[in-house]
Amino acid sequence: xxxxxxxxxxxxxxxxxxxxxxxxxxxxxxxxxxxxxxxxxxxxxxxxxxxxxxxxxxxxxxxxxxxxxxxxxxxxxxxxxxxxxxxxxxxxxxxxxxxxxxxxxxxxxxxxxxxxxxxxxxxxxxxxxxxxxxxxxxxxxxxxxxxxxxxxxxxxxxxxxxxxxxxxxxxxxxxxxxxxxxxxxxxxxxxxxxxxxxxxxxxxxxxxxxxxxxxxxxxxxxxxxxxxxxxxxxxxxxxxxxxxxxxxxxxxxxxxxxxxxxxxxxxxxxxxxxxxxxxxxxxxxxxxxxxxxxxxxxxxxxxxxxxxxxxxxxxxxxxxxxxxxxxxxxxxxxxx
Ligand code: CUA
Numbered sequence: 085x086x087x088x089x090x091x092x093x094x095x096x097x098x099x100x101x102x103x104x105x106x107x108x109x110x111x112x113x114x115x116x117x118x119x120x121x122x123x124x125x126x127x128x129x130x131x132x133x134x135x136x137x138x139x140x141x142x143x144x145x146x147x148x149x150x151x152x153x154x155x156x157x158x159x160x161x162x163x164x165x166x167x168x169x170x171x172x173x174x175x176x177x178x179x180x181x182x183x184x185x186x187x188x189x190x191x192x193x194x195x196x197x198x199x200x201x202x203x204x205x206x207x208x209x210x211x212x213x214x215x216x217x218x219x220x221x222x223x224x225x226x227x228x229x230x231x232x233x234x235x236x237x238x239x240x241x242x243x244x245x246x247x248x249x250x251x252x253x254x255x256x257x258x259x260x261x262x263x264x265x266x267x268x269x270x271x272x273x274x275x276x277x278x279x280x281x282x283x284x285x286x287x288x289x290x291x292x293x294x295x296x297x298x299x300x301x302x303x304x305x306x307x308x309x310x311x312x313x314x315x316x317x318x319x320x321x322x323x324x325x326x327x328x329x330x331x332x333x334x335x336x337x338x339x340x341x342x343x344x345x346x347x348x349x350x351x352x353x354x355x356x357x358x359x360x361x362x363x364x365x366x367x368x369x370x371x372x373x374x375x376x377x378x379x380x381x382x383x384x385x386x387x388x389x390x391x392x393x394x395x396x397x398x399x400x401x402x403x404x405x406x407x408x409x410x411x412x413x414x415x416x417x418x419x420x
Contacts, residue, residue, distance in 0.1 A: 327411020
């Protein structure tokens with residue numbers, strides 16, 4: 085090949101390479117990462133992206149060169165010279181992609197295997213998904229239950245997912261991984277958060293009308309702060325004032341009004357009016373309150389739709405459920 089042709093191909097290739105690299109780097113296509121698994125997935129992503137950018141630059145350079153070099157002169161209607169295949173080229177464009185694609189596959193398999201490792205001492209978390217909320221339990225801490233997930237930083241967390249109705253999917257963009265929660269089977273995921281912070285938990289499987297509202301929060305905190313929270317939350321959920329702590333930690337106030345807790349939610353029935361509702365339903369107050377928490381569709385207050393209140397609260401540890409019922413009975417009786 086002439087020196088001029090090589091020079092032209094090189095210039096086109098470099099130009100295409102630079103443009104592709106800029107598009108790959110800006111804007112930032114992915115959220116910042118906050119877990120070891122996300123970092124490993126990032127390595128695979130960039131490995132594949134660099135290969136793609138290099139191949140694109142080569143193809144674009146040859147294409148641009150051909151357009152310039154071999155374009156027909158005005159008025160030239162003659163046929164091009166007949167050509168036949170090029171064995172060397174054909175072997176190259178089969179062998180090189182084979183090696184590259186195989187290497188991406190091997191790299192991905194290694195990352196998947198590493199990402200599933202839990203180490204000796206993972207935090208175990210039971211996740212229950214239901215239209216339309218996530219709830220979390222810590223089986224190593226007396227099944228401490230919460231709606232705001234808390235994780236210690238730099239320690240693997242092993243999740244077990246259950247779904248009570250339809251398929252949901254757990255996703256924290258900063259953790260990069262997704263895992264479906266499927267009725268009837270347990271699914272698992274390991275996450276090792278490596279940055280302290282607060283991140284959104286998003287349901288990423290269309291699961292019904294409330295799907296876009298199925299969002300919770302995860303707070304990643306230093307191990308000592310996590311231990312303190314577990315201790316404090318555990319004590320708050322069993323000692324005096326336990327009912328109010330359950331009410332707060334389960335997020336009841338987001339949808340309900342209750343003077344005693346300073347809650348002003350308007351999505352669900354006003355809990356200060358529980359005694360009147362119990363009368364309408366024809367049930368004793370504490371039985372009515374318990375049933376409305378465990379099986380919210382048994383009696384739905386007039387004017388409110390069915391299936392909006394999550395049916396997950398029946399899985400609260402019994403002591404917490406008892407405390408919540410007692411708290412609601414007493415607070416609503418005391419309300420004016
Ligand atoms: Cu649950 Cu979408």
